[in-house]
Amino acid sequence: MLKIYNTLTRAKDPFVPLEPGHVRIYVCGVTVYDRCHLGHGRVFVVFDTVVRYLRHLGYRVTYVRNITDIDDKIINRAKENGEDIAGLTERTIAAMTEDTTALLVAPPDHEPRATRHIDHMTAMIERLMAKDYAYQGPNGDVYFHVRRFPRYGRLSGRTLDDLKVGARVEADEAKDDPLDFVLWKSARAHEPAWPSPFGPGRPGWHIECSAMAAHCLGDHFDIHGGGLDLTFPHHENEIAQSEAANDVTFADTWMHVGFVRTNGEKMAKSLGNFRTLHDLLAVFDGEVLRYFLLASHYRSPLNYDDESIGQCREALTRLYQALKDAPDGEPESDSDYARRFRAAMDDDFNTPGALAVLFEMGHAIQRAREQGDAAAVGRLAATLRLLAGTLGLLTRPPAAFLQGTGDHEDIEALVALRDQARRERQWARSDALRDELRARGIVLEDTPTGTVWRRV
Structure with a gap:
């Protein structure tokens, strides 16, 4: 059966x-103040693949991925740009959608925005205050009282004593305890604010996800996920405030995606070492980037x-070449290949192991083709497409990937001229045309039925 590594239990459960x-999943999305980088892309692709595979297993899945559209970073970036916050966030959300589409990431079932759920956040804060888990400081901010939640630190494996050693308190801090975190920020001059029972202001970051997850999925759901950097404090704080407010387990399984690194250092906007998806997609095909993100x-x-x-x-080119010109066939969903593919994916979504099975199938298709067994080619190719599709791969016609986009007519004309030169035994001209095509990134393959080409 499917086993998933649970950060909460530190085991494959x-x-x-x-x-x-029915599986209900909540994943922390991005704070929309800038273009997404490859680390964000990894989270998008991983959980898109998780959802695809769960649906392949026959589950109905409700997938929620939020958008944080109010935050200190957004306010500061809008000021830097000299634009209003709504203009910045709408533009950045559109860019994010463009990037995820290029990565073949399907839209989530729900994509709540923080600014549209302020009432749900203030209602949760009111419950926390009524149960004495939260208090309002002299500066008007509302804080969560960490020491009143005895299970705090369970997700990250940190104790309150460990956290106290690392805490830093500013001279004008209004908290009762340095470990407490903000639930509601009182209104500041020239910043957005909403009315609330605690006075005008805006939500803290952590309460946003707790309120949106509960609204979309209920107080208790199956899987909560995000990047590894969110384990502490964000997800730790989500657990504390959600379980204190609702008196039930927040999420049963916690999944965290590892960092993308550049030269051994975590890729992050704050470090200035990130590559945006927009820049990468200008150079690399989106499916190639998706494969790269699933190869580990x-x-x-x-x-x-x-x-x-x-x-x-x-590697992706070899798989598409295996599918090229394959006859139609019925997929064998219970073949040895399919069973081994599912065994890999059932082992905590082991995509490298699943990709290895796809390559075995590619080799098997080529052997069947060499042996002239068209029926076997058709069956294997259909099964390969079915299994790869659960990873979001091999969803295009082979020619669309191998030949890419651009001026096909010009290339086809040069290929036709070369074919004519070969028929007329003008070998020097044939070689010159091949060299010209190679210089344009076109590789030719001479087959018994004619010349086929693909882009490098």
Whole structure:
């Protein structure tokens, strides 16, 4: 059965949804103040693949991925740009959607925005205050009282004593305890504010996800996910405020995606070492980037470099070449290949192991083709498409990937001229035309039925 590594238990736990046949997932999305980078792309692709595979297993899935559209970073960036916050966030959300579409990431079932759920946040804060888990400081901010939640630190493995050693308190701090975190920020001059029972202001970051998750999925749901950097304090704080407010377990399984690194250092906007998805997609095909992000296990660190992406492009090319000109066939969903593919994915979504099975199938297709067994080619190709589709791969016609976009007519004309030169035994001209096409990134393959081409 499917087993998922649970950050909360630090073990691969058998996965059993709360409601038979229905899986509810919440994933922390991005704060929309800038273009998404490759680390964000990894989270998008990983959980898109998780959802695809769960649906492949026959589950009904409700997938929620939020958008944080009010935050200190957004306010500061809008001021830097000299634009209003709504203009900045709408523009950045549109850019994010463009990038995720290019990565073949399907839209989530729900994509709540923080600014549209202020009432749900203030209602949760009111419950916390009524139960003495929250208090209002002299500066008007509302804080969560961490020491009143005895299970705090369970997700990250930190104790309150550990946290106290690392705490820093500013001279004008209004908290009762340095470990407490903000739930509601009182209104500041020239900043957005909403009315609330605690006075005008705006929500803290952590309460946003707790309120949106509960609204979309209920107080208790199956899987909560995000990047590894969110484990503490964001997800730790979500657990504390949600379980204190609602008196039930917040999420059963916690999944965290490993960092993308550049030269051994975490890729992050704050470090200035990030590559935006927009820039990468201007150079690399979106499916190639998706393959690169799935070629390592989602919990392991992933080091970015152009050479690795180039190797992924060649690997994906080989799979598409195996599918090229394959006859129609019925997929064998219970074949040995399918069973081994599912065994890999059932082991905490082991995509590298699943990709290895796809390559075995590619080799089997080529052998069947060489042996003239068209029926076997059709069956294997259909099964390959079915299984790869659960990873969001091999969803296009082979020619669309191999030949890419651009001026096909010009290339086809040069290929036709070369074919004519070969028929007329003008070998020097044939070689010159091949060289011209190669210089344009076009590789030719001479087959018994004619010349086929693909882009490098």
